[in-house]
Amino acid sequence: MEAEVAVDSVSKRFGDTVAVDGISFEVYRGEIFTLLGPSGCGKTTTLRIIAGLEKPDTGRVYIGGRDVTDLPPQKRDVCLVFQEYAVFPHMNVFENIAFGLKVRRIPSNDLRKRVVEVAETLGLTDYLNSRAGRVGLSEQQKIALARCMVVEPRVLLLDEPLTLVDAKTRERMRRELREIQRRIGITMLYVTHDQLEALMLSDRIAVMNRGRLVQIGTPIEIYDNPQSLFVAQFIGSPTMNFIEGVLKKYGGKLFLERDDFKMPLDAIAKYYDLEQLVDREVVIGFRPEDSSIDAKGALEGSIELIEVVGDKLALHIKVLKDVVVKVYTSIYEDVAAGSKVRISLNPGKVHVFDKTSGRKPLPIGGEHGIP
Ligand SMILES: Nc1ncnc2c1ncn2[C@@H]1O[C@H](COP(=O)(O)OP(=O)(O)OP(=O)(O)O)[C@@H](O)[C@H]1O
Ligand SMILES: [Mg+2]
Known part of the structure; x- marks a missing residue:
């Protein structure tokens, strides 16, 4: 061109x-x-x-x-x-x-x-x-x-x-x-x-x-x-959800760990070469539309606030004492403030960043929409 x-x-x-x-x-x-x-x-x-x-x-x-x-x-x-x-x-x-x-x-x-x-x-x-x-x-x-x-x-x-x-x-x-x-x-x-x-x-x-x-x-x-x-952090409104922690490897499996919080990252590890980040501080990011309420989800939290946004609900879910994430769900979903829910993330749409450099690890096999 x-x-x-x-x-x-x-x-x-x-x-x-x-x-x-x-x-x-x-x-x-x-x-x-x-x-x-x-x-x-x-x-x-x-x-x-x-x-x-x-x-x-x-x-x-x-x-x-x-x-x-x-x-x-x-x-x-x-x-x-x-x-x-x-x-x-x-x-x-x-x-x-x-x-x-x-x-x-x-x-x-x-x-x-x-x-x-x-x-x-x-x-x-x-x-x-x-x-x-x-x-x-x-x-x-x-x-x-x-x-x-x-x-x-x-x-x-x-x-x-x-x-x-x-x-x-x-x-x-x-x-x-x-x-x-x-x-x-x-x-x-x-x-x-x-x-x-x-x-x-x-x-x-x-x-x-x-x-x-x-x-x-x-x-x-x-x-x-x-x-x-x-x-x-700059693109998107609402902004992307972020959870900070340390990337840990136990028994060959990868986790995001912080205090007593532990989130499995195996599904995400199919998309990124996360080995290079083991024992490093990382930030996991996902957009509200790439997460959903799901009994089998990897993340657990309690609903703090429910907002009606057009034809969907925006749930504000506390997953850590200082981390509230926003998750979209159907307006017909039976949810109540104060209740505990599990959240599943679309693994292909989860972003991982090295906290210190702000950079992303390399994608595996050119997946994850890398141009
Ligand atoms: N004539 C000037 N003399 C001194 N410093 C300047 C001059 N012009 C710009 N700067 C500085 O250079 C940097 C970049 O400024 P610039 O105006 O290009 O930013 P910008 O992205 O257009 O910001 P904004 O969104 O506020 O318009 C700023 O730190 C600004 O203070
Ligand atoms: Mg300007």
Whole structure:
């Protein structure tokens, strides 16, 4: 596949802060690629380096196959939509969208045609004569987007463009953005700290932590097969359940052990090479949807709380004095708060991490959805 953007070993420091720490990735033509990570992990810095607003200390940036590292922003064929989308409040919407074309001295007939087209794509036609400062936040956001789209850049860079609109509008705009992107086929590099947004919007996601890229994959790969404890903790709502302990081997069988708690891990050992973790501190992770109430289950606990979540029940089950896990079950399941239950886990969907390094042991025979 063709890379519209290629970032090769890019680093950037600000004084003592390493904002971006040797990252490399490629964005393919026509995809929505998202940089996802917690606040301060270096997303904006990466985007600004690609846009040419920041110079990397080391590494190269390629756009459309061309090395643009030493080119100014206006020669890079990209457009950046900022977090705080600055519209010109006193100009009308048409003038706002036309701004970049005017700067480029596009003839007025052509300019009008392009502005009207983009306005139509984004559903701004009815606002073209309104003052930009008077329209709603979601329209202002679209104006900022339109200003970029109208100059037809090779790549659209978007830095948390939906953070300022309310939750409901955000959801709608996410869908619209996706739909528009599909329709016009533009390449988008999107930045967000919101994992749900990234999962819903992206073709591929690059998860960042402390200036580094920790995993790249499709939303399903990232959700289903987190390669580190960090990604497992960061992705999914509700979050994954975690139980810490020491991996022990007794009589050839593997267990997760903590105080008097002992959970057999044989079923999971079919998927991972756990031998390398014997006697080490580990963290076991599983999602609520990958566990169920089952009299033969390996885990035991007592139900603390029962929540109705749509068409299922979320049971909060205390399995250790300081560990409560969430398990989904059918709304028709006969359960009562305070009662003891056993939980079985889908062994192919249980994740094991070395607690110290946060890393996953090697899979056995490429199973467990390893790409
Ligand atoms: N111009 C600057 N001067 C000094 N430090 C900076 C500068 N820009 C960014 N940083 C620091 O670099 C690190 C990465 O910042 P960056 O803005 O790229 O993170 P981010 O992932 O976009 O975070 P957020 O989700 O909060 O927007 C942070 O520690 C930040 O404080
Ligand atoms: Mg940022």
